[in-house]
Amino acid sequence: MIGYVILILTFIIIQIWSWKQTQHWRNECAHFAQCWRDECKHFEQIYEELQRKKSKLIDLQQQLQNSPTSKNNMTSLTISQWQVIIHDLAISKGWYIGPRGIPELLCLLHSEVSEALEVYRNKTNDNLPPAFAEELADIFIRLADMAGYLEINLEEAIIAKNEYNKTRPFRHGNKQC
Numbered sequence: 001m002i003g004y005v006i007l008i009l010t011f012i013i014i015q016i017w018s019w020k021q022t023q024h025w026r027n028e029c030a031h032f033a034q035c036w037r038d039e040c041k042h043f044e045q046i047y048e049e050l051q052r053k054k055s056k057l058i059d060l061q062q063q064l065q066n067s068p069t070s071k072n073n074m075t076s077l078t079i080s081q082w083q084v085i086i087h088d089l090a091i092s093k094g095w096y097i098g099p100r101g102i103p104e105l106l107c108l109l110h111s112e113v114s115e116a117l118e119v120y121r122n123k124t125n126d127n128l129p130p131a132f133a134e135e136l137a138d139i140f141i142r143l144a145d146m147a148g149y150l151e152i153n154l155e156e157a158i159i160a161k162n163e164y165n166k167t168r169p170f171r172h173g174n175k176q177c
Contacts, residue, residue, distance in 0.1 A: 046098070050091060057088035079144075079155035086141050087148025096149065105146040112138040 116135035123129050147154040
């Protein structure tokens with residue numbers, strides 16, 4: 001009799017343990033499914049953003065092609081237009097598959113400044129080497145790309161800062177390098 005009671009209790013304990021494991025497995029599966037849905041939603045948002053950026057780039061390219069002043073000449077673009085072109089090119093080349101942090105973007109900008117300094121330090125005469133201008137262009141490209149990513153209108157910021165600088169005294173702070 002006691003043997004049957006132990007057998008029945010063992011069976012009940014195994015069934016309860018099995019049920020708990022099934023519940024745990026179901027919870028894990030539900031959690032995994034929710035994570036998968038969230039990740040899919042995230043990639044859908046990235047894809048939609050890329051499609052919007054691509055559409056803006058195509059529109060801008062069509063405007064440039066139809067503009068009589070800049071048919072084959074990009075020198076008449078505004079800073080804001082360059083910002084859009086540069087950032088959209090970075091997106092199309094895969095540099096914004098996921099979010100990027102401001103520290104990373106600032107380090108990339110700093111690396112271009114360091115490269116310009118290195119070119120300057122390695123010059124062989126009093127003239128600036130052509131590579132120096134290229135490094136300055138890289139600095140602007142990194143800056144315009146970062147501003148585009150952060151949705152900062154660089155042209156407006158430059159105008160506002162320049163207007164403020166006009167109000168500052170001669171050599172404000174008298175700092176020296």
